[in-house]
Amino acid sequence: MSNEVLLQATVQGLQMGAIYALIALSMTLIFGVGGLLNFAHGDFMALAMYGAMVAYVSFKIDAYVIAPIMFALFFVLGILLFRRLVQPVLAAGVLAGAQLTLGLVFVQENLILVVFGGDYINVPTVLSNRNLVMAPLVMPWPLLVGSALAAVLSVALYVVLMRTDFGRQVRAITQNRDAAALMGIRIDRVQAVAFGIGLGLLGFTGPVIVAQFTLTPTMGLDLTLIALIVMVIGGLGNFLGSMVGGLIIGVAESLGSLLYGGTVGAMIPYAILVFVLLFRPHGLLGEH
Amino acid sequence: MRDEALLPAGVWPWLAFVAVALMPLLMSSSWINIAILTMLFVYLCVAWNVVGGIAGQFCIGHSLFLAAGAYTSTLLAIHFGVTPWIGMFAGAAVATLIGIFVAWLSFRYALPQLSFALVTIALAMLGYLAISSIDVLGASRGLTLPVRGTAMDYQFKNDITYYVVILVHVIGAVALSAWLYHSKIGLYLRAVRDNERAAHAIGVPVLKYKMLAMGISAALTALGGTFYAQYLQYVEPRTFASINIVIEIILFTVVGRSGTVWGPVVGPLLLIPAGELLRHQLGSGLPGVHLLIYGLLLVVVIRFAPDGLLGALERARLAWHASRPIKETSLP
Numbered sequence: 001m002s003n004e005v006l007l008q009a010t011v012q013g014l015q016m017g018a019i020y021a022l023i024a025l026s027m028t029l030i031f032g033v034g035g036l037l038n039f040a041h042g043d044f045m046a047l048a049m050y051g052a053m054v055a056y057v058s059f060k061i062d063a064y065v066i067a068p069i070m071f072a073l074f075f076v077l078g079i080l081l082f083r084r085l086v087q088p089v090l091a092a093g094v095l096a097g098a099q100l101t102l103g104l105v106f107v108q109e110n111l112i113l114v115v116f117g118g119d120y121i122n123v124p125t126v127l128s129n130r131n132l133v134m135a136p137l138v139m140p141w142p143l144l145v146g147s148a149l150a151a152v153l154s155v156a157l158y159v160v161l162m163r164t165d166f167g168r169q170v171r172a173i174t175q176n177r178d179a180a181a182l183m184g185i186r187i188d189r190v191q192a193v194a195f196g197i198g199l200g201l202l203g204f205t206g207p208v209i210v211a212q213f214t215l216t217p218t219m220g221l222d223l224t225l226i227a228l229i230v231m232v233i234g235g236l237g238n239f240l241g242s243m244v245g246g247l248i249i250g251v252a253e254s255l256g257s258l259l260y261g262g263t264v265g266a267m268i269p270y271a272i273l274v275f276v277l278l279f280r281p282h283g284l285l286g287e288h
Numbered sequence: 289m290r291d292e293a294l295l296p297a298g299v300w301p302w303l304a305f306v307a308v309a310l311m312p313l314l315m316s317s318s319w320i321n322i323a324i325l326t327m328l329f330v331y332l333c334v335a336w337n338v339v340g341g342i343a344g345q346f347c348i349g350h351s352l353f354l355a356a357g358a359y360t361s362t363l364l365a366i367h368f369g370v371t372p373w374i375g376m377f378a379g380a381a382v383a384t385l386i387g388i389f390v391a392w393l394s395f396r397y398a399l400p401q402l403s404f405a406l407v408t409i410a411l412a413m414l415g416y417l418a419i420s421s422i423d424v425l426g427a428s429r430g431l432t433l434p435v436r437g438t439a440m441d442y443q444f445k446n447d448i449t450y451y452v453v454i455l456v457h458v459i460g461a462v463a464l465s466a467w468l469y470h471s472k473i474g475l476y477l478r479a480v481r482d483n484e485r486a487a488h489a490i491g492v493p494v495l496k497y498k499m500l501a502m503g504i505s506a507a508l509t510a511l512g513g514t515f516y517a518q519y520l521q522y523v524e525p526r527t528f529a530s531i532n533i534v535i536e537i538i539l540f541t542v543v544g545r546s547g548t549v550w551g552p553v554v555g556p557l558l559l560i561p562a563g564e565l566l567r568h569q570l571g572s573g574l575p576g577v578h579l580l581i582y583g584l585l586l587v588v589v590i591r592f593a594p595d596g597l598l599g600a601l602e603r604a605r606l607a608w609h610a611s612r613p614i615k616e617t618s619l620p
Contacts, residue, residue, distance in 0.1 A: 110582075
C-alpha cells in the first residue's frame with residue numbers, strides 16, 4: 001500500500017475525528033454537570049440532520065445557512081427538556097436519568113420513522129461532490145468544512161470552559177457538586193444552560209456534516225456509541241480527553257477500514273475501548 | 289392487622305400471576321403468539337433484573353447472553369445433532385463465562401457507577417458486529433434450524449406447548465429471583481446496590497457477588513435465547529444480538545419496577561399486550577405511529593414514576609393508609 005493512500009486515510013480520519021471530538025465534547029459537558037449519561041445524544045443529532053433535510057427540500061435553504069438557526073432551536077429545546085423532563089428524573093438518581101434517555105432513543109427513532117419514513121436519504125448541499133485537490137491529497141469539501149467548523153467550535157468551547165465564569169462553574173460542578181453548591185453556584189441553572197449548549201452544538205454539527213452521512217432513522221444510536229467510546233477513552237468527564245479521543249478514534253476507524261475492510265474497521269473503535277478499559281481503565285488522560 | 293390476612297403476603301402475587309398466565313389458554317388462538325412474546329420478555333426482564341435491578345449494575349450487554357444461548361444450541365443442533373434440550377445448558381455455560389469475564393473486566397477497579405453501562409454496551413456492539421460478519425455464525429443472513437418436528441428436538445407443532453414451556457421458564461426464574469432476593473446473597477447484592485462503599489466496609493466481597501449476579505443473569509438469559517431460537521426456528525443477529533432488544537428489556541423492567549421481584553414481571557405483562565393493541569388500532573396508518581405513542585408512554589411513566597408502576601402503587605397505598613384515621617382497636 002502506497003504512502004499516499006495511507007496519508008489520505010489518516011487525513012480523512014483526523015477530519016472525522018474532529019467531528020467525533022465535538023460530539024463527545026458536548027456529551028462530556030452534559031455528563032459532567034449532571035451525571036447524565038445521554039444515550040439519546042446521537043438521536044438529537046440525527047434529528048438536526050433531518051431538520052436540515054426539511055429546510056433544503058421545503059424551503060431550498062442550504063444546510064450551512066440553517067446550522068446557526070438549528071443551534072438556537074436546539075439550545076431552547078435543550079433547556080425546556082432539561083427543566084421539564086430531565087431534571088425531575090435526575091432527582092431520582094443518575095440511573096433513572098440514563099433509563100429516561102433510553103426511552104428518548106425509542107421516541108426519537110420512531111418519531112423520525114413516522115415523519116420521514118425509513119428510506120435512506122442523502123441531503124445535497126452547495127459543497128456536495130466537490131473536492132479540494134492538494135496533490136497527493138484529495139479532500140471532499142463537505143468533510144473539510146465540517147471538520148474545520150467542528151474543530152473551531154471544540155476549541156471555542158474549551159476556551160469557554162477554561163476561561164469564563166460559566167466554564168469555571170461547569171468545571172466546579174463536574175469536580176464536586178456539593179462543594180460547588182456551597183460556593184453559591186446555582187447548580188440547576190448551570191446544568192440547564194450546559195444541557196442547552198450540549199444539544200445546541202448537536203443542532204449545529206448535524207447540518208454542517210449532513211453531506212457526509214446517509215440519513216436513516218436508526219443512525220442516532222451509532223453516533224451515540226461513537227461519542228460514548230470517545231468519552232471513555234479520553235476519561236469520563238475530561239474535556240481535553242474527549243478531544244484527543246475523538247481524533248484517535250477517527251484515525252483508527254479510517255485506517256482500520258482501509259487496511260482490513262469495512263466491518264473490521266467498524267469494530268476497531270470498540271476493540272480500542274476494551275483495551276483501554278483493560279489497561280488504562282480511567283481513560284488515556286484520566287487521573288490515577 | 290397483618291395477622292388477620294388469609295394467606296402469607298408473598299402468595300398473593302403468585303395467585304394473581306397464575307390467573308393472568310392462564311388467560312391466553314382461554315382466549316382465541318390468535319392471542320397465543322402475543323402471549324408467548326409477552327412471557328418471553330417477562331422471563332428476560334426477570335433475568336436482567338438479577339444484575340440490573342437487585343444488584344443495581346446497569347448492564348446493557350444482555351444481547352450477548354441472548355445470542356450466546358441461541359447460537360450455541362443452534363450450532364450444536366446443526367453440526368452435531370445435539371438436541372437443544374442439552375444445547376441450552378451449553379449455551380448457558382458459554383453465557384455464564386462471558387458474563388463473569390465481563391463483570392471481572394469492568395469491576396476490577398472502582399470505576400464511576402455508569403462505566404459498567406458503557407463497557408457492556410460497547411461489548412454488545414462488538415458482539416453484534418462480529419456475529420454479523422462471521423460466516424460460521426451465518427453472518428447477517430442467520431442460521432435456520434433443521435426441521436425435525438419432535439418434542440425431543442425442542443420443536444412443537446402446537447404454539448400452546450411453546451407457551452407452556454416459556455411459562456415454566458418464567459415460574460422457575462421468578463422463584464429463583466424471589467429466593468435470591470430474600471437470601472443472604474440477595475441481601476449482599478442489595479447492600480452493594482444501595483451503598484457499595486458501606487457494603488465493602490462491612491466485609492461484603494463486592495467483586496465476587498457482582499460476578500455471581502452477572503453469572504446467574506447471563507445463564508438465565510441464555511436459556512431464554514435458546515427458547516426464542518426454537519420458537520422462531522432461526523437465528524439472526526438483528527433479532528438476537530442487537531442492542532435494541534436490551535433497551536426494550538430495560539425499559540419494560542424499569543416501567544414495572546427494577547430491583548424488586550415482581551416489577552420485571554408487571555412491566556412486560558402490561559406493556560407488550562398494550563403495544564400489540566396499539567399496533568392493531570393504529571398499524572394501518574403511518575408505520576411506527578404505535579411505537580412512537582408507546583415510547584412516549586414509557587417516557588411519561590419514567591418521568592412521573594422513576595421507581596416504576598409498582599413504586600407509584602406503593603406510594604399511593606402509603607398515602608391512603610396515612611390519610612386514614614387511626615382506630616383505637618388497632619393499638620395493642
